[in-house]
Amino acid sequence: xxxxxxxxxxxxxxxxxxxxxxxxxGFNFSAIDYGCIRPPSSLKLSDxxxxxxxxxxxxxxxxxxxxxxxxxxxxxxxxPQSGIKLGMARGAIIIAAKKRQIPVYxxxxxxxxxxxxxxxxxxxxxxxxxxxxxxxLNQLPPPDAADALALTLCYMYSHKNKQAxxxx
Numbered sequence: 001x002x003x004x005x006x007x008x009x010x011x012x013x014x015x016x017x018x019x020x021x022x023x024x025x026g027f028n029f030s031a032i033d034y035g036c037i038r039p040p041s042s043l044k045l046s047d048x049x050x051x052x053x054x055x056x057x058x059x060x061x062x063x064x065x066x067x068x069x070x071x072x073x074x075x076x077x078x079x080p081q082s083g084i085k086l087g088m089a090r091g092a093i094i095i096a097a098k099k100r101q102i103p104v105y106x107x108x109x110x111x112x113x114x115x116x117x118x119x120x121x122x123x124x125x126x127x128x129x130x131x132x133x134x135x136x137l138n139q140l141p142p143p144d145a146a147d148a149l150a151l152t153l154c155y156m157y158s159h160k161n162k163q164a165x166x167x168x
Contacts, residue, residue: 005159006032008059009069009151011144012089015041017052018144021063022135022152029153031135032063034145045085053092060100068097069151072106107154109147115157116150 004025011018020034037055039048060068073087097104110120117130128146132139135149 005067005156006063006065007067007069007152007155008063008065009148009155010056010093011071011147011151012052012086012093013144014039014045014048014052014085014089016144017055017089017093018142018146018148019056019059020141020145020149020152021059021065022149022156024152024156029135029156031137031149033059034141034149036142036144045088049088049092052089053096056093056096057099060096060102065102067103067105067155068093069105069107069155070094071112071147071151072108074109105155107151107158112147112150112154115154 004023006021006023009020009022015038017037018034019037021032023030023032037052039051043051070090070093073083073090094104107115113122113127114120116122116134117126119126122130124143124146127150128140128143131137131141131146131149131153134153140146141149
């Protein structure tokens with residue numbers, strides 16, 4: 001019997017949070033579900049964080065996953081408020097996983113692009129095209145969902161030759 005890992009990747013954002021749920025059986029990748037969470041921009045930030053939390057919690061109730069993978073936060077000296085807002089969205093996501101005892105892993109955007117495309121400074125379109133190819137999707141996924149699926153690849157590649165299947 002083949003063991004399968006099921007991972008959820010999350011590309012956090014206060015306007016658009018991408019998600020992707022993928023499985024890996026040791027040989028093949030499969031996209032199970034992917035999309036974007038779009039809280040209305042007219043809402044207060046605290047209400048948007050609640051929508052993000054509730055949406056991730058709902059996905060975690062629907063899908064039993066072995067791990068949640070989230071992109072690390074960037075720090076912008078030019079606009080520190082963006083980093084703070086993004087950090088709060090990441091916090092809502094991480095809490096949704098931790099409340100369900102789901103391990104959380106974090107990777108930088110450069111690590112994710114390197115794993116998905118082979119180039120750490122790949123464009124959004126390059127990531128979308130490679131994710132479409134890797135997961136054999138009929139169409140390009142939205143950029144944020146592609147980033148989320150790329151996070152699952154980054155996790156699976158980094159764990160493929162390690163202990164990934166001992167986590168099952």
